[in-house]
Ligand SMILES: Nc1ncnc2c1ncn2[C@@H]1O[C@H](COP(=O)(O)OP(=O)(O)O)[C@@H](O)[C@H]1O
């Protein structure tokens with residue numbers, strides 16, 4: 636359960652006094668999530684999510700994430716709105732942690748992704764990229780090539796205990812990516828972790844985009860590659876081409892993809908698969924003591940990587 640820091644009623648009440656949101660009527664820890672402690676809070680003024688940022692969140696990055704959400708929400712995108720306190724600050728401290736109150740968004744995340752969900756995702760992703768063109772802050776992607784190299788070194792001793800030969804596969808892939816990774820594609824601010832658990836739907840309409848805490852400045856098409864990996868494979872790791880094609884088709888209908896971006900999709904998908912393989916492998920080999928969160932299976936992303944390595948041209952991903 637992703638509640639690492641407990642908040643008692645006195646502490647909560649003193650915290651809420653700093654805001655214009657009324658008093659608490661319900662306060663419950665949320666079981667989902669991995670990185671931070673999240674509570675569902677109901678007050679006499681509405682419904683909110685209270686997040687306490689845990690050790691992996693760099694406090695210096697928090698204004699970038701919160702301002703990104705605020706920018707999107709102000710632009711009509713279905714992103715949470717960080718609530719400002721009576722002094723105008725959206726970032727606070729609670730129980731010794733940086734903390735923030737954000738608006739609660741309706742909708743449910745899907746486990747069984749369909750073509751229609753992927754079409755909606757493509758459209759919303761492009762709208763988000765368009766909106767973020769006017770978001771002026773930047774944050775380098777620390778989980779790109781350099782970050783992957785560090786994770787590969789940090790996991791090399793344990794990799795083969797998870798799957799025989801995994802260390803070699805990872806280092807060979809890194810070498811390929813380092814020599815071929817694109818550098819001139821359109822870039823901007825991206826979500827970089829838009830997995831199904833971070834998108835809320837009502838039917839097939841997207842009503843929430845959440846968890847912007849891997850947001851960064853990178854190639855826009857890399858965000859598409861993250862989504863293809865997360866949304867377009869079945870539980871048995873079979874690639875679902877129609878889903879990917881609906882995703883890219885609807886993305887392109889909102890923000891036209893250049894020929895160079897389309898050509899780069901196979902390598903961007905390989906990079907995105909390696910990124911989640913490595914972070915999952917690291918978490919698998921270094922479980923957090925006392926956390927009830929079960930590490931996610933790194934091998935799901937080895938299978939995706941192997942699929943993308945076998946792709947011969949972009950026709951697998953685009954109409
Ligand atoms: N703004 C929001 N509106 C509704 N539910 C939310 C919101 N933010 C987070 N949640 C809920 O909290 C869970 C964990 O949030 P998330 O940001 O994904 O945490 P973590 O960063 O720890 O992975 C989500 O799966 C969702 O159920």
Ligand SMILES: N[C@@H](CCOP(=O)(O)O)C(=O)O
Pocket residue numbers: 668669670828830832833846911914915931
């Ligand atoms: N999406 C990542 C894990 C990050 O967890 P989140 O709950 O913060 O999205 C993965 O699946 O490896």
